Amino acid sequence: MADFSVIIPCYKQAHLLPKAIESALQQTQDMDLDVEVIVVDDGSPDAAAEVAGRYGGVTVIRQANAGLSAARNRGILRSTGRYLLFLDSDDFLRPGMLAAAARALAQDPGIDVVHGLADVVDEGGERVLGEFGGRDLSVDPFHILLRGNVGPPVTFVVRREALARAGVFDTALRSCEDWDLWLRIAASGGRFSLVREMRSGYRTVPGSMSKNLEVMWRTGSEVLRRSVQLHPDCPMCREAQRAGFGALALSVRPLLRDVVRAPGGALRGAGILLRNPRLLAWQLRWIVKRGLGQ
Amino acid sequence: MGPVTLEALTASYNSAATLPDTLASAWECNRIPVLLVDDGSTDGSDDFAAGCEGVQVIRQGNAGPSVARNRAILESRAAFVLFLDSDDLLLPGYREAFEAALAANPDADVFVCGMQVVDDDGRPIGHHAAPSLTPTAFLSILGGEAVPTNGIVVRRDVFARSGLFQPGLHHAEDLDLWLRIAAVTDKWVRMDHTLAVYRLRAGSLSKNGNAMWRGIREVVAKAAGRPVGASRQRRATARHGMAGAARYVYLTAFSPVLRQRARSSIAGALRELARLPVRFWPLALHDGYTSIRRRRK
Numbered sequence: 001m002a003d004f005s006v007i008i009p010c011y012k013q014a015h016l017l018p019k020a021i022e023s024a025l026q027q028t029q030d031m032d033l034d035v036e037v038i039v040v041d042d043g044s045p046d047a048a049a050e051v052a053g054r055y056g057g058v059t060v061i062r063q064a065n066a067g068l069s070a071a072r073n074r075g076i077l078r079s080t081g082r083y084l085l086f087l088d089s090d091d092f093l094r095p096g097m098l099a100a101a102a103r104a105l106a107q108d109p110g111i112d113v114v115h116g117l118a119d120v121v122d123e124g125g126e127r128v129l130g131e132f133g134g135r136d137l138s139v140d141p142f143h144i145l146l147r148g149n150v151g152p153p154v155t156f157v158v159r160r161e162a163l164a165r166a167g168v169f170d171t172a173l174r175s176c177e178d179w180d181l182w183l184r185i186a187a188s189g190g191r192f193s194l195v196r197e198m199r200s201g202y203r204t205v206p207g208s209m210s211k212n213l214e215v216m217w218r219t220g221s222e223v224l225r226r227s228v229q230l231h232p233d234c235p236m237c238r239e240a241q242r243a244g245f246g247a248l249a250l251s252v253r254p255l256l257r258d259v260v261r262a263p264g265g266a267l268r269g270a271g272i273l274l275r276n277p278r279l280l281a282w283q284l285r286w287i288v289k290r291g292l293g294q
Numbered sequence: 295m296g297p298v299t300l301e302a303l304t305a306s307y308n309s310a311a312t313l314p315d316t317l318a319s320a321w322e323c324n325r326i327p328v329l330l331v332d333d334g335s336t337d338g339s340d341d342f343a344a345g346c347e348g349v350q351v352i353r354q355g356n357a358g359p360s361v362a363r364n365r366a367i368l369e370s371r372a373a374f375v376l377f378l379d380s381d382d383l384l385l386p387g388y389r390e391a392f393e394a395a396l397a398a399n400p401d402a403d404v405f406v407c408g409m410q411v412v413d414d415d416g417r418p419i420g421h422h423a424a425p426s427l428t429p430t431a432f433l434s435i436l437g438g439e440a441v442p443t444n445g446i447v448v449r450r451d452v453f454a455r456s457g458l459f460q461p462g463l464h465h466a467e468d469l470d471l472w473l474r475i476a477a478v479t480d481k482w483v484r485m486d487h488t489l490a491v492y493r494l495r496a497g498s499l500s501k502n503g504n505a506m507w508r509g510i511r512e513v514v515a516k517a518a519g520r521p522v523g524a525s526r527q528r529r530a531t532a533r534h535g536m537a538g539a540a541r542y543v544y545l546t547a548f549s550p551v552l553r554q555r556a557r558s559s560i561a562g563a564l565r566e567l568a569r570l571p572v573r574f575w576p577l578a579l580h581d582g583y584t585s586i587r588r589r590r591k
Contacts (some may be wrong), residue, residue, distance in 0.1 A: 064455075
């Protein structure tokens, strides 16, 4: 039985896969960590399975396209590690990331999730544009998470037992499925710990999933709506949920700006806002606020 | 995949009385290995299980049956799993029937068989045939055909699309998962024999009919909203299923209470009846009417 299972779903990103796989295999070099790497080729039309198959010691699973959540779940069911990390095929781990996780998990066996920080990198994977993660979830993780996700999936390492209590990734969600899972783990009493030495790389690729504004807004809203039902009649939840909607609206704002600025985009932008009145309300709020401020 | 094809997953909590028979029915009678998650037992049944041949034990602090079953799904390495509750039994020939069915349908995701219901002493008191799976597996289950918990064999990879047991649901978490599995795959195969034995224990009869009803209603309503097949047919089937579920809840939970009350005072029984959800009033009145008429004869 391995210590860590690194689960890499891949769809149409075979060209980025080598960097992800090598960054995971490299983790075994320090501390004699037992790391298992599982690549799930989610019906990728490029040669994802062949690329992964070139590496010795990598388990390759092929399946008909079923989506990111189902691909990660497939990897979970096939994995043997006590701790799981979900590495998207365009992201990568910095050297020593899992060693830092192993040290933290060995210190406190009651921890269910350790999470660190990701460098946001450009498409080439070299230039660092910023940092994502680093919010401490050791106290009241549920309400903090409700205010917004704290990092990309690559920054989290999860104990397998936590999934027995919280379930696996929800295949009905087309994005934000990682946020939904962390919320469920927090709601089921899971304990989180921030480990700053856990570093990884999170790539921003044009046209990647998180770029689809409307899908993101809708799934994010759905996650917020269903999560507060896990804590019925909690005034803190209501306040945190409101903040969560605000953060979500703010996070899709640059995407909305891109839509509007594109040729013929004003009409499309108006359509999006009319279809999602809550998003429209937040945009108006900011416009009014700015107007009053000046 | 490992060498194991089929594994029985057992969640056990203080089940020393029934566990020996259950484990023997899997390993000694069928050579089906058992992965047992002990949910914090205090009666030593975990140590007993650890000493049994063909049984692998995982211990955890008490977290409820759904979490224990999920743990077993996540720890198992088998290609196919079945859920063997710690008071139920498998009949001899289970594994052969499964292997024959798998050989005939190598692509199938789910295999399901009939169930025998026995009382505390093992006397048969009822029988459920396997669900017909027509027109689809999803609709047949939604329409109220019973799926025996230990009579369903699921390809473990299917849980990647269906998800696991939902710990928040009481009394209907099985039905919920079978419906979700049927919603993602229609590759179900009916095994013709009755191979599962369900023990209806006097103590295991759920007294809390209201919670049971709420659980079933929530699960069926959620399933009826799933985009599987034509929506009109789905809704009609769900209504049919709810009517069946109401009869089942009434018979197992409400009827014994009402009958007991009626023996001492009819007025008391009527007061009790008034407290039930309105849905059950016609069932209860019909039940009362027929039992009074039967007594007159």
